[in-house]
Amino acid sequence: MILSERIAAFSKLSKFLNQFTHPDYTRDESVLLNHNFFDKMTELIHAASHHNGWFTPDNVIFSLSQWSKALQKEQLTNWISAYKLEEKPPKKIGLILAGNIPLVGFHDFLSVLISGNDAIIKLSSDDTKLLPFLASYLIAVEPRFKEKISFTEEKLQSFDAIIATGSNNTARYFEHYFNKVPNIIRKNRNSVAILTGKETPEQLNALGEDIFRYFGLGCRSVSKLFVPEGYDFDTFFKATFQYNDIINGAKYANNYDYNKAVYLMSNYTLLENGFLMLKEDSSYSSPIATLFYEKYKSLEELDKKLTADQDKIQCIVSAYLDKKHIAFGQTQSPQLDDYADGVDVIEFLIKIQ
CATH class of the missing domain: 3.40.605.10 (Aldehyde Dehydrogenase; Chain A, domain 1)
Incomplete structure (x- = not known):
């Protein structure tokens, strides 16, 4: 052929x-x-x-x-x-x-x-x-x-x-x-989203697709938010509430209940809305039904952190803070040249002797 x-x-x-x-x-x-x-x-x-x-x-x-x-x-x-x-x-x-x-x-x-x-x-x-x-x-x-x-x-x-x-x-x-x-x-890689507090409800609603599609199991699923100090999570919760049907899935609900019990027994502070828990954590990989978040002081400092951790990150979602970032709602719709881990598979195959 x-x-x-x-x-x-x-x-x-x-x-x-x-x-x-x-x-x-x-x-x-x-x-x-x-x-x-x-x-x-x-x-x-x-x-x-x-x-x-x-x-x-x-x-x-x-x-x-x-x-x-x-x-x-x-x-x-x-x-x-x-x-x-x-x-x-x-x-x-x-x-x-x-x-x-x-x-x-x-x-x-x-x-x-x-x-x-x-x-x-x-x-x-x-x-x-x-x-x-x-x-x-x-x-x-x-x-x-x-x-x-x-x-x-x-x-x-x-x-x-x-x-x-x-x-x-x-x-x-x-x-x-x-x-x-x-x-x-x-x-292992995970995806993150950068919020500034200026996002529209429509953008945050689209972010829900990045978070909940495939129950958050993909490397392109957003598992962590970076937010400015004093960020109002009520806006985020309201914009993503339409995804609440996810809790009707038995496997997701079991993970939600289990992780919530573990967090409460460990006296962790949580924000939650009945189908998603937000936990402040420096890690990138969050359990099912949990979204980690971390506060940043400036976008410049955050950019340095993400650059240093680039081998842990698959996608960065934002309102186009950088040309390499992905728009809200688009992480699960990659183009053919969006290679996992940024490694060009076709180029790799061409070079095999």
Whole structure:
């Protein structure tokens, strides 16, 4: 396959996924092989939460919607045209994927295949259904992908490079085990938001999407607020109250109750509204149903702190205090060139000898 053929195959997957961008799925009879895949996809969306309680239909549909947009032919072409790809013998790239949010490893999967390489994939036990199903559709519309995609439950073997995503603890194992091949080893990262007190209710409402989407489990989920001294949290709570339905999820509610009990027994001071707790803390990674916050004296001092801690941070959300910051409500809608940990995967793949 040449690049244009690979792009064409993924764009067909985009059209397939476009049917599942809203809860009332819209069947498009012009979609290739719909008679084999449409009903199975609807079943999979609703079955996902039985395997992983965090994978609610709403969150799975949101993920599918984002990938439907990203995989359009124009988007793919614009993204990949920034690189000097050469058609050369493929490398075997091992992918060790996380499972914290639906299809969290799809970007690595896409990057390996769109660049002409082969993917050997070890899935997280928390997400074993979605990617294999989308891979099966991709193979059905472009059979030559069959030899380029494989899944394994065993230790990865016979690979030329590794892309592995895990925690800080597993990263140490990955770095030791894969140190003899080119690798990208991802560790824990979190996202933060900078508030100044001048944000509009609409901006703070949009921030709720960054906080609550995927129950806050993604590295692009805002887990901490930086606020000026004397910040009025009532404004924040009012603007984000519409997300209160999240407490109706049993797993989220259990975490809320458990963490609240732990905090109260430890005599921590909390601000809370019945579905979210705010705790003053210098850490970046907050537990489920909790949002840490830290006060700053000046934006200049805060900028220095965030620069020093950049290896711990995935996204910074603000009202465009910096051109690298992300607008409120946009962390869960990354572009194709928004690479995890800021490591350009395509450039990495190109340089593999």
